[in-house]
Amino acid sequence: MTSLDSYRLLGRSGLRVSPLALGTMTFGQDWGWGADAGEARRIFDLYVDRGGNFVDTAVNYTDGASERITGEFIKDKRERIVLATKFTMAREPGNPNAGGNHRLNMVRSVEQSLRQLGTDRIDLLYLHAWDMTTGPEEVMRGLDDLVRSGKIHYAGICNTPAWRVAQMQAIADLRGWSPFVALQIEYSLVERTVEHELIPMAAALGMGVLPWSPLGGGVLTGKYARSDAMDSGDASVAPTRKGVIASSGHLTARSIGIAETVRAVADEIGATPSQVAIAWTLANPAVTSPILGARTVAQAEDNLGALDLALSPEHIERLDRASAPEPIFPARFVGRPMVRQLIFGGASVGRRG
Secondary structure (H helix, E strand, O other): OOOOOOEEEEEEEEEEEOEEEEEEOOOOOOOOOOOOHHHHHHHHHHHHOOOOOEEOOOOOHHHHHHHHHHHHHHHOOOOOEEEEEEEEOOOOOOOOOOOOOHHHHHHHHHHHHHHHHHOEEEEEEEEEEOOOOOHHHHHHHHHHHHHHOOOOEEEEEOOOOOOHHHHHHHHHHOOOOEEEEEEEEEOOEEEOOOOOHHHHHHHHHHOOOEEOOOHHHHHHHOOOOOOOOOOOOOOOOOHHHHHHHHHHHOHHHHEEEEEEEHHHHHHOOOOOHHHHHHHHHHOOOOOOOEEEEEHHHHHHHHHHHHHHHOOOOHHHHHHHHHHHOOOOOHHHHHOOOHHHHHOOOOOOOOOOO
């Protein structure tokens, strides 16, 4: 059992953050399914009144409404709030330089976020997704310049291959530039492939892991049946939550089957499926703070209840077994008994990491 004011250090930094972060992609109705300003305010107040201090947004969430609403909410609490936002995503359709990770968009995006948030600095700035074009040196130097200018305090990264993040972290260490202190990635019982490379990398290189979508986009709440399974290749943001989940690829028979196990565990221990799913992510020692994305106060209240939940080793093992990802190379190969015999000659040697 813990609480929002049982603060944790974020990665290799000395920054103290709550064990659950408040995601604000649901703040604003511009995408068709978010919370209006009044409900968003009630969610925010519930989180802060419980001791929460870690708020997450992005320059493009709900077309900027998320940052504007969040900025209004934190105005009289700015010194208490650790404010995180993100750059990368296009801010002006048709303008090739209004998106991406290059220095021009980085600086312009930060300036827009500062205006929308009504603040003079960003506590944690994430690169939102790897754009496959900008060089790693340009990114790390640009982030370091923003830190030195005082516009941001710390840097983090999201949705980028592990080898690229490791390369960028090595460049920062070599050059004496500001390193990444946070890794925000999708992580839940329906998305565990990040356990292969990204989570071990974060633990080794000093980044706190912040899982987004710990409820698998809502699948793990148990509200979908196997008959709801569908996929979507739409490029635009769907106007319904079900459409968003389908476009993420999580509304599958496998995911819904995992959700059934989550519900069974929840029924056994007198909790809700959402609480079980979030508590499972918190049980990973590499995880600093899962990001909650509630659309109603009732959802937020329910999700915060995960902090009161301590899953037994038996329940964790049962959830792990139901959701285990297939092993990948080279771990699949070097973990085989014959290969370990060849490597160690039969000696018993403990594993590191």
